[in-house]
Amino acid sequence: MKQISYNPLEYQPGMEEIQSDLLSHVLKSVNNFHAEEYSAEAVKRAIASPHRSIKDFAALLSPEAEHHLEEMAQAAKALTRRWFGNSIQLFTPLYIANYCENACTYCGFGCRNKIHRAKLSFDEIEREAEAIAKTGLRELLVLTGECRGASGVEYIGKSLELLKGYFGVLGIEIYPLNAEEYRYLQRCGADYVSVYQETYDLNRYAQVHPAGPKRCFPYRFHAQERALLGGMRGVAFGALLGLGEFRHDAFAAGLHAYFLQEKYPHAEISFSFPRLRPFQEAPGRKQDAGGPPPPPVTERRLLQIMLAYRLFLPFCGITISTRERAGFRDAVAGMVATKLSAGVSVGVGGHGEAQKGDPQFMIADGRSVAQVREMLENQGLQAVMIDYVRL
Numbered sequence: 001m002k003q004i005s006y007n008p009l010e011y012q013p014g015m016e017e018i019q020s021d022l023l024s025h026v027l028k029s030v031n032n033f034h035a036e037e038y039s040a041e042a043v044k045r046a047i048a049s050p051h052r053s054i055k056d057f058a059a060l061l062s063p064e065a066e067h068h069l070e071e072m073a074q075a076a077k078a079l080t081r082r083w084f085g086n087s088i089q090l091f092t093p094l095y096i097a098n099y100c101e102n103a104c105t106y107c108g109f110g111c112r113n114k115i116h117r118a119k120l121s122f123d124e125i126e127r128e129a130e131a132i133a134k135t136g137l138r139e140l141l142v143l144t145g146e147c148r149g150a151s152g153v154e155y156i157g158k159s160l161e162l163l164k165g166y167f168g169v170l171g172i173e174i175y176p177l178n179a180e181e182y183r184y185l186q187r188c189g190a191d192y193v194s195v196y197q198e199t200y201d202l203n204r205y206a207q208v209h210p211a212g213p214k215r216c217f218p219y220r221f222h223a224q225e226r227a228l229l230g231g232m233r234g235v236a237f238g239a240l241l242g243l244g245e246f247r248h249d250a251f252a253a254g255l256h257a258y259f260l261q262e263k264y265p266h267a268e269i270s271f272s273f274p275r276l277r278p279f280q281e282a283p284g285r286k287q288d289a290g291g292p293p294p295p296p297v298t299e300r301r302l303l304q305i306m307l308a309y310r311l312f313l314p315f316c317g318i319t320i321s322t323r324e325r326a327g328f329r330d331a332v333a334g335m336v337a338t339k340l341s342a343g344v345s346v347g348v349g350g351h352g353e354a355q356k357g358d359p360q361f362m363i364a365d366g367r368s369v370a371q372v373r374e375m376l377e378n379q380g381l382q383a384v385m386i387d388y389v390r391l
Contacts, residue, residue: 008206008217015219016178016226022259023221029054030200030252038062047071052312057254060308061247069304076310077335083315087384088376089339090369091139093173094128095348096120096159098357099150102212104198106243106276108360109145111212118348118357119150125159129166131352135343135369138386139169141194146175146214153181157188164189168386171236175213176223182230191388192234192268193227195220199244200252208243224260234268235260236319241297241305242276250305254312261313270317270339271309273302277323277361299328306336322346322363326375329365334381342372 011017038059046056047068059065060072097119100109108115120128132140140163144151151174160170172185173194182193199205202217209215224235237257239249257269275297306318319339320329333340344366348357367375373383 006206006215008202008209008215010216011219012213012216014178015213015216017218018179018222018226018229020222020225022225022256022263023218025259026200026221026252026255027202029255030248033058033248033251035062035247035251038064040064040067043068044071047075047311054255054258057308057312058251060311061251061305063247065308066300066304069300069307072304072307072311073335076307079310079314080334080336080338084338085382086334086380087382088333088337089139089317089384089387090137090342090372091141091169091171091339092132092135092137092341092343092351092369093141093143093346094125094132094163094351095143095346095357095360096125096156097144097147097151098348098360099147100145100212101147101149102214103210104212104214105208105210106240108358111147115358117150119155120159120349120356122158122162124349124353124356125162127352128349129163129352132343133166136373136385137343137369138167139171140167141171141173141341142190143173144175146212148175153177153184157185160185160189164390168390169388171234176220177226177230179226179229182227182232184230186231190232192236192270193224193232194236194238194272195223195227196238196240196272196274197221197249197253197256198240200239200249200256201244204244221256224256225264228260228264228267233266234270236270236272236317238272238274240274240276241302246295246297246301246305250308254309257316258313268317269313269315270319271313272319272321273306274321274323275302277364299324302328303332303336306332310336322365323361324364326365326367330375330379333376334379340372340376342367343369 042059043065046059104110171192239253320337322344347355347359
């Protein structure tokens with residue numbers, strides 16, 4: 001196990017500290033979570049309950065619940081259809097830069113990897129927007145590597161102002177910001193913020209983030225709350241499943257969102273469930289999760305996690321990304337997932353012109369927007385390109 005040489009709870013200069021008790025609530029709950037303690041009877045009670053508690057959520061994530069996926073799936077599908085109908089939102093990501101100052105051991109963008117770095121000009125961003133808009137998509141997730149120097153807040157803001165002329169909904173998945181910075185980007189056109197904690201295990205977090213601003217665990221943890229304080233209407237949560245003990249990370253991410261929703265009832269909450277994926281092997285690029293591997297997250301276990309979230313938080317959006325193979329994405333669409341990415345490029349650019357910078361990871365589903373729409377129609381589902389109109 002790698003030696004931890006810094007305090008992951010220590011804030012760095014310029015990082016805003018807010019008065020919030022969410023972190024202590026989540027860590028305390030996770031410390032008291034023992035997945036093996038739940039019996040078949042506890043799982044059955046959780047599935048049958050009309051209003052599921054935190055204890056029920058824990059039971060649904062337990063090893064015992066793996067034997068009850070059919071019952072969980074039936075209950076989850078009924079909730080999905082009740083609250084979301086047969087609609088599935090479609091979007092695509094646009095990476096505008098891949099410069100990064102963090103040394104994450106598991107990520108293709110890590111600053112110690114010798115990759116082709118790039119940043120789109122505003123003209124290139126516009127050409128990307130034109131190409132994506134021609135597919136019919138009206139929702140875009142804008143991503144960068146985590147580097148304020150190369151892709152600063154002003155650059156991201158100007159990019160959003162340009163992109164909102166083409167898209168009705170804009171999300172951002174960038175480095176964590178202070179509340180006023182989120183407020184600035186909200187005025188520029190951002191609607192929601194995605195931040196993944198990666199792992200909620202403090203020791204594991206320190207092992208896999210040996211250098212860079214991302215070392216500060218609480219600043220990242222409180223990013224969604226700062227985003228809401230900055231006026232964002234929606235926030236997305238998730239853990240990188242497979243980086244730490246997946247049941248504990250799934251439980252923690254769910255409680256993180258649950259407690260935040262209690263505090264900010266107006267917030268639109270959603271989840272994504274990325275599994276650890278290899279990045280493209282090349283000279284100077286080495287993937288290292290930082291210690292002995294945790295238990296594997298199989299597709300069956302991923303499905304269990306998604307079903308548990310739907311049963312615990314029935315109103316929340318659930319996204320399934322192109323990290324997963326097409327067959328799995330097709331199976332969960334409409335059952336539990338309410339949002340799919342399509343026509344995906346995870347390198348810098350790659351929609352309107354050739355990819356300009358190396359990708360973050362390897363995708364498993366490379367289907368076009370038209371192909372994903374056809375799949376949904378064949379299943380009796382409706383592809384929704386936009387669910388929000390700016391006045």
